[in-house]
Amino acid sequence: MTESNLQERRFDNLKLAEYSSLLRRKYALNNKVLLIQTPQFMPDAFNRKVAQQRGCYAYPPAGLQCIANALSDRDLEIDILDLNYHVLKSVVNEENFDDIKGTGILDEYLNRHNPSIIGVTCLTIYGDIFEDTHPLTCLLKHLRKRDKSIIIAGGPIATNEYENYLKKDLCHFVIEGEGENKIKFLFDYLFEGGSDYNSLRGIYFKDKGNIKETSGRKDNVALKGNLINTYKKLPIEDYSSVGSLNPFSRMAGLDKRFAGIQLNRGCRANCKFCGVAEFMGKGLRQYPVHDLLEEIHYLVKERGVRHFEILDDDFLGYGEFLKALITLLKDMKELNKKYGISWSAGNGLIAASLTEDLLGLMRDSGCIGFRIGIESGNGNMLKKMRKPVTLSVLRKTGKKLRKFPEIFVAGNYIMGLLGEETFGEMLDTFKFSAEMNLDWTAFTTFQFTSKATMAAEHLKPVDNSATDFIPAKDTAGREILETEGIVSGPAIFNMPKSSVPSHEQIKQIWFTFNLVANYINNKNLKPGGMPEKFISWVEAVRVVYPENPYMPLFTGIGCVLLGRQELANKYLEKTKENLRVSEYWRKRFSQFGLTDLINRFPQNDEKAQEVLEPLRQRYAQWF
Numbered sequence: 001m002t003e004s005n006l007q008e009r010r011f012d013n014l015k016l017a018e019y020s021s022l023l024r025r026k027y028a029l030n031n032k033v034l035l036i037q038t039p040q041f042m043p044d045a046f047n048r049k050v051a052q053q054r055g056c057y058a059y060p061p062a063g064l065q066c067i068a069n070a071l072s073d074r075d076l077e078i079d080i081l082d083l084n085y086h087v088l089k090s091v092v093n094e095e096n097f098d099d100i101k102g103t104g105i106l107d108e109y110l111n112r113h114n115p116s117i118i119g120v121t122c123l124t125i126y127g128d129i130f131e132d133t134h135p136l137t138c139l140l141k142h143l144r145k146r147d148k149s150i151i152i153a154g155g156p157i158a159t160n161e162y163e164n165y166l167k168k169d170l171c172h173f174v175i176e177g178e179g180e181n182k183i184k185f186l187f188d189y190l191f192e193g194g195s196d197y198n199s200l201r202g203i204y205f206k207d208k209g210n211i212k213e214t215s216g217r218k219d220n221v222a223l224k225g226n227l228i229n230t231y232k233k234l235p236i237e238d239y240s241s242v243g244s245l246n247p248f249s250r251m252a253g254l255d256k257r258f259a260g261i262q263l264n265r266g267c268r269a270n271c272k273f274c275g276v277a278e279f280m281g282k283g284l285r286q287y288p289v290h291d292l293l294e295e296i297h298y299l300v301k302e303r304g305v306r307h308f309e310i311l312d313d314d315f316l317g318y319g320e321f322l323k324a325l326i327t328l329l330k331d332m333k334e335l336n337k338k339y340g341i342s343w344s345a346g347n348g349l350i351a352a353s354l355t356e357d358l359l360g361l362m363r364d365s366g367c368i369g370f371r372i373g374i375e376s377g378n379g380n381m382l383k384k385m386r387k388p389v390t391l392s393v394l395r396k397t398g399k400k401l402r403k404f405p406e407i408f409v410a411g412n413y414i415m416g417l418l419g420e421e422t423f424g425e426m427l428d429t430f431k432f433s434a435e436m437n438l439d440w441t442a443f444t445t446f447q448f449t450s451k452a453t454m455a456a457e458h459l460k461p462v463d464n465s466a467t468d469f470i471p472a473k474d475t476a477g478r479e480i481l482e483t484e485g486i487v488s489g490p491a492i493f494n495m496p497k498s499s500v501p502s503h504e505q506i507k508q509i510w511f512t513f514n515l516v517a518n519y520i521n522n523k524n525l526k527p528g529g530m531p532e533k534f535i536s537w538v539e540a541v542r543v544v545y546p547e548n549p550y551m552p553l554f555t556g557i558g559c560v561l562l563g564r565q566e567l568a569n570k571y572l573e574k575t576k577e578n579l580r581v582s583e584y585w586r587k588r589f590s591q592f593g594l595t596d597l598i599n600r601f602p603q604n605d606e607k608a609q610e611v612l613e614p615l616r617q618r619y620a621q622w623f
Contacts, residue, residue, distance in 0.1 A: 013189075013199055015207050016214055020189040022173060023150050029191060031075055032115035034149075035068060036106070037082045038122045038135035046469070047478070047546075051091045051243070051247060054254055058088055058243025062260050063121055063155060063179075065230035070180035071187065072229060080233050081109055083139070084123075088242040097528045101135070101141050108144070117190070118143060119183070121155035129161055130168070140170040150190065154179045156279055162204045166211055176202040177279050178265075185214070205563035223265060223287045226295035231259075236303050239414055245309045248344030248369050250540035251408070252307040256342075259299050260311045263328060264294055264321065267314040269350065271375075272385045273418060273446070276313045284314055284530035289324040293331050300339055306481065310345040312372075316353035326358075329365040336366035348373025348412040351389050351397040359404050369408030371442060372397065377432020378425040381417055391432065398436045408533055410440035415513070416506045417446050423509070424497030427622065430513050434623040439524060439533055441517045445471055445506050471507040478545045479584050480511050488512075489591040493622050515592060519554045520615045527609060531558040549578035549585050553597060560608045572601050593618065 012258055050056060061082050068078045083102035090097040090105070099105060120143070121134035130137055136157055143151050153165055154175040162174035175182045182203050188194045199216030203229040206212070240257050244250045249258050264287075266280040297306035317325055335341045343366050351372045362370075363515050376382050379391050401409050415421070433441040471480050482488045488508040495501070501509060519525075524534035535558045542551040556571030575598065579586050589595045593615060602608040 013194065013215055015212055016189050016203070016205065019172075019205055019207060024190065027116050027148070027150050029116045029150075031077050031113070032459045033071070033076050033078045033117045033119070034109070034113070034115040035061070035064040035078065035080045035119045036121070036139065037064055037080070037084055037140050038120065039087050039100065039102055040084045040135075042135070043133045043538060044519070046100055047156050047544075048091060049546050050544050051088055053543045053546065054092070054241070054243050054250075056088055056243045057123070057245065058085060058239050059123060059245060059309075060085075060234060060236060060239060060260060061121075062227070062262065064119070065227045065234075067119065067154075067179055067183055068230045068233070069225065069227060070184055074187070076353060078233075079113065079115070080111075081106070082234070083243060085235075085239060089238070091129070092242050101133075103138070106139070106142065107146075110148075114148070114254065116149055117152065117187075118149045118552050119154060120158075121153070122157050123155070126201070129157065130164065136449065137170065140165065144170055152183075152186070154183075156275065159279060160275075163211055166204060166206045167566045169206075172205060174204045177202065177281070178219060180221050181219050185216075194613070204480070212392045220281060221265075221285075223285050224291065226287070226291045228295055228298050231299065231303065231543050236305065237301070244543075246346045247537060247540035248346060248408075249307055249309060250543060251536050252342045252344070252368055256307045257303070257305045258307040258309060259290060259303075260309045261296060261303045262311040262315055263287055263289070264312045264314055268318065269314070269386070269388045271387055273414075280313075284317060284321060286317070286321050286324055289327050293328065296335070297330070300335055300341060306339065306341050308341065308343040308453055310343060310347065312345075313347055315345055315347070316349055316358070318353065322353075326361065329361045332365040336364070340366075342366040342368045343368035343401070344368055352393050354397055354400060356400055359400060359407070363404055363406055367407055369410070369439075371410045371412050372438075374411045374432075374436070376417060376421075376425070377413070377429035377435075379423065381425050381428075384618075385417060386441075394432075394436065398438070401438065405530060405533075408440070408537060409438045410442045411436055411438045412444070414444055414446050415510060416501065416503065419446065420500060421446075421498060423492075423495045423499050423501055426513075427493075427497065427502070430517065431434065431623055432520060433517055437523050440522075440537060441514075443510050443513050443517075445503070445510060471510050478547060480507050481584070482508070489588075492616070493619075515550065517617050519550060520592075520619065522554075525554065525558060525561065525608075525612065529561075531561040534558050547578055547582065547585070548593060549575045549582070549589065552578070553594065557597070557602065557608050560602050561605050563605075565603060568601075572598070 030109055040059060061080055064080050068080060071078055083105060086105045087100055087102045120136065120139055128134060132138055140151065140153060143149065151171040152173045152175060153171040158165060158174050159176045162176065163172055165174055173186060182200050185200045199214065201214055201216050202219055202221045203214040204211055236255055237257055240255060245258055264284050266284045267276045268284055270277055314603060332341065332343065348371045374394060375385065375387055382389065411433060413433060415426050451588050483504055486504050486508055489512060492509050522534055524530045536554050538551055538555050545551060552571040552574040556568040559571060560566035579589065597611055600611050602611055
């Protein structure tokens with residue numbers, strides 16, 4: 001580093017020192033630090049019944065656990081307050097609880113403990129960031145109004161919006177990307193006046209109205225150790241009693257204790273739309289496998305955890321990374337034999353890495369299911385987004401997967417890619433999903449998750465895209481309403497292939513693709529299928545959509561295929577009950593010709609195929 005650069009770095013961090021000194025005087029620092037995870041749902045789309053049935057996300061605060069671990073060698077009293085857990089627990093246990101933003105729970109804690117530094121992060125969807133209902137914005141406004149602590153924001157949303165959060169005075173600092181090293185560097189300045197030793201860029205603050213960034217080297221966190229000590233601050237045994245991780249954790253059993261684990265950070269790929277590389281840095285890094293195994297054994301043997309969700313963006317790895325993965329899976333295989341543990345991977349695995357040997361080990365180690373990242377069935381779109389796979393490779397992977405029917409496999413597909421995908425390209429994806437013939441086709445709508453990625457890739461914003469990846473979860477009623485000028489139902493298949501659908505139109509395309517691919521044309525409801533897999537998955541998903549009538553209808557048909565007629569009739573009654581109270585759903589059933597399934601509800605396997613086949617044929621030309 002040249003002398004001029006060194007002087008510039010000292011000047012920049014001198015501003016940090018001055019600001020830190022000002023804050024030290026104003027807030028009279030003590031040694032109490034609070035790390036907060038906000039609720040993981042949008043209040044406007046909150047459904048109390050879903051929460052009471054444990055259908056809301058209840059991911060433990062792994063990121064904050066890493067931050068607490070990084071600060072553990074300092075003379076600090078560090079607490080983690082998972083507001084998501086506490087809000088869900090109150091909703092489940094208290095009929096009239098209405099503090100779903102969690103501010104009352106937070107105030108009760110603050111009045112007792114009075115921490116002088118508070119860090120806040122958020123796992124929820126992007127949403128309309130600066131609405132008061134957004135969990136991160138809501139908590140930051142609440143804390144700044146109280147104005148008794150230094151407020152630090154971190155995580156993907158804060159990283160994306162650091163300028164706006166600071167300009168609006170919603171926090172004192174924003175930490176960009178990974179935070180373990182940066183929080184230590186910042187604390188050196190807040191508590192001790194700081195030094196240029198190990199200075200890092202990526203910490204933002206406001207100085208006289210201007211946004212400043214600390215000066216120093218680019219951070220790269222060296223992965224080591226595990227989270228055992230931080231789990232002692234969390235009631236991990238109780239998380240499964242207030243929520244779930246995803247349909248996989250619900251398939252494993254609603255009462256089965258769960259936790260997330262991470263072997264790798266980062267991703268080998270560099271997909272054009274993805275923010276992982278911007279947030280984590282390029283490439284793949286790995287925790288020492290023995291450290292992770294120590295954590296897993298602790299959670300299994302001392303905390304009773306029986307299901308694990310893989311948090312990695314790229315779990316399978318290559319070379320030395322793959323060797324560690326095999327070591328991990330072999331150990332988990334023994335835990336599966338002794339304790340009956342299971343695991344799943346909701347983040348899409350890289351299809352090209354799935355060999356038959358690895359799939360066999362995954363099955364034997366307790367894997368109940370995973371997703372693979374396909375994204376598009378159009379070859380040109382795959383190239384455009386730099387997806388590290390071809391349609392040919394995906395087809396070969398599909399053939400391998402059929403040799404492991406014990407594992408529930410879903411394909412991840414994105415609609416409206418890059419804000420420029422045509423309907424014809426979406427239709428290619430729909431057709432390819434039928435060709436892959438996996439257990440489930442997970443259609444989602446496209447969103448940009450990183451402003452830095454948008455800028456670097458010169459990508460245009462998507463209109464009104466600040467919604468859930470799954471359109472049906474945008475509202476508490478889980479309905480996708482029809483709007484003027486927007487095509488809906490089976491009529492979407494007649495749309496011009498060259499058209500670029502709007503965001504509102506994509507919601508209707510999503511509804512049709514999802515219903516046709518996953519219910520009407522599901523392979524496990526066809527002759528030779530495994531209806532028990534379909535039933536297990538849909539029951540896990542249905543928790544989140546209690547008013548939906550086609551889910552119990554097709555689950556009932558699955559029960560018919562298994563010869564469980566009495567149970568099938570109960571699902572039929574649930575379907576009728578949901579239809580009785582909803583004009584919206586009655587119209588949808590009529591639109592897709594589902595009413596006939598109720599009127600001719602089958603009584604045996606042969607009749608089930610007889611009523612389903614005409615529906616399948618209606619869409620056969622599009623498969």
